[in-house]
Amino acid sequence: DGGITQSPKYLFRKEGQNVTLSCEQNLNHDAMYWYRQDPGQGLRLIYYSQIVNDFQKGDIAEGYSVSREKKESFPLTVTSAQKNPTAFYLCASSAKYNEQFFGPGTRLTVL
Amino acid sequence: SQQGEEDPQALSIQEGENATMNCSYKTSINNLQWYRQNSGRGLVHLILIRSNEREKHSGRLRVTLDTSKKSSSLLITASRAADTASYFCATLDAGGTSYGKLTFGQGTILTVHP
Numbered sequence: 043d044g045g046i047t048q049s050p051k052y053l054f055r056k057e058g059q060n061v062t063l064s065c066e067q068n069l070n071h072d073a074m075y076w077y078r079q080d081p082g083q084g085l086r087l088i089y090y091s092q093i094v095n096d097f098q099k100g101d102i103a104e105g106y107s108v109s110r111e112k113k114e115s116f117p118l119t120v121t122s123a124q125k126n127p128t129a130f131y132l133c134a135s136s137a138k139y140n141e142q143f144f145g146p147g148t149r150l151t152v153l
Numbered sequence: 154s155q156q157g158e159e160d161p162q163a164l165s166i167q168e169g170e171n172a173t174m175n176c177s178y179k180t181s182i183n184n185l186q187w188y189r190q191n192s193g194r195g196l197v198h199l200i201l202i203r204s205n206e207r208e209k210h211s212g213r214l215r216v217t218l219d220t221s222k223k224s225s226s227l228l229i230t231a232s233r234a235a236d237t238a239s240y241f242c243a244t245l246d247a248g249g250t251s252y253g254k255l256t257f258g259q260g261t262i263l264t265v266h267p
Contacts, residue, residue, distance in 0.1 A: 048195075075255075084241055084257040085196075100254065132195055141186055142255060144195035 048133050048145035055120065055127060055152050063118045063148045065091070065133030074116035075142065078102060079130045088131075091116055120150065128152045157243060167266050172229040174261040176242030181196040184243045185218055187227050190239045197212065199227075199240075200256045204247065251252075 046067040055061045067074065073092050077085040088098030091110040105124025110116055116135075120127045130149050134142040160175045176185070186202045188196040201207045202218045202225065209216045215228040229236055239262050243255040 072190055077257075082259075084259040085243075086257075090254060130193075134196075141201050142196075143198070144188075146191070146195045149193075151188040 046135055047131060048078075048146040048148050051146065053150045054111055055150060057152065058122045060119055061150070063120070063131055063133075063150070065145060066114055066149075067075050067116075067135040067143070067145075068114060069135055069137075069143060070113070071135035071137050071143070072113070073136045074110070075134045075136070076100075076106070076108065076116070077132045077134065079113075079132060079147075085132060088118065090104065099133045103112060124130045130141050159240075161261060162259070163262045163264070165264045165266065166232045167230060168232060168234055170232055170265075172232050172236070172263055172265070174227045174240055174242075174263070176225045176227070176257075176258055178225075178242075178244045179223065179258075180244075182220070183247045185216075185225050186243045186245070187214075187216060187225075188243060188257075189259070190241065191209045191237075196241065202203040229263075232263075232265045234265050236263060237265050238263060 051062045075090040076088040079085050086102050088106050089108040094113050097110050098106050105117035107119045128151050130147050132147045134141040139142045163176050182204050186201045187199045199200045200211045200216050205252050213230045218225045239260045241257050241260045245259045
């Protein structure tokens with residue numbers, strides 16, 4: 043059963059804490075993406091990766107970090123430098139020039 | 154930055170009616186894609202139209218693309234209550250890498266009343 047998974051579904055972060063969001067895909071896609079969605083808004087790109095061990099900043103990378111050690115995995119760390127991290131985070135993957143497949147999302151709340 | 158602007162922001166119709174959503178963008182594109190999002194869920198890809206195509210159909214969906222006006226429309230015919238969702242257009246810029254970034258619009262919230 044191919045697809046893209048994200049965990050956890052809900053995540054709570056205390057002030058000054060780093061948290062890591064998981065994203066895994068078994069679609070054999072080269073490219074993976076992280077987006078942030080705020081209420082009533084579209085998606086904004088945080089980071090993307092076109093190949094293992096390489097990634098590029100998106101439009102709102104400040105306060106976030108990523109790694110791409112395996113083709114299947116693209117974890118996102120929300121650092122304490124991100125001052126307003128409460129949002130819905132979506133991970134996606136794609137093949138060349140094609141549509142993106144999205145995971146179910148992680149809702150992050152700062153306590 | 155948001156490239157696509159969608160119109161209307163919200164649309165409320167009765168079951169059986171058609172729903173039309175519009176998307177405008179600013180730069181040259183490789184393709185334009187439409188996605189659907191149910192509340193609190195991930196996005197689901199609906200249809201992709203390439204820059205050299207003018208119209209595409211998929212079931213009850215019809216998408217048009219006018220590159221001279223930098224605009225696209227999504228038509229859902231004979232709508233159903235289950236079509237209630239947010240709909241987003243997204244553009245893949247021309248001239249970028251083959252895995253280029255998608256730029257999303259802010260979406261149209263469609264409500265279909267039974």
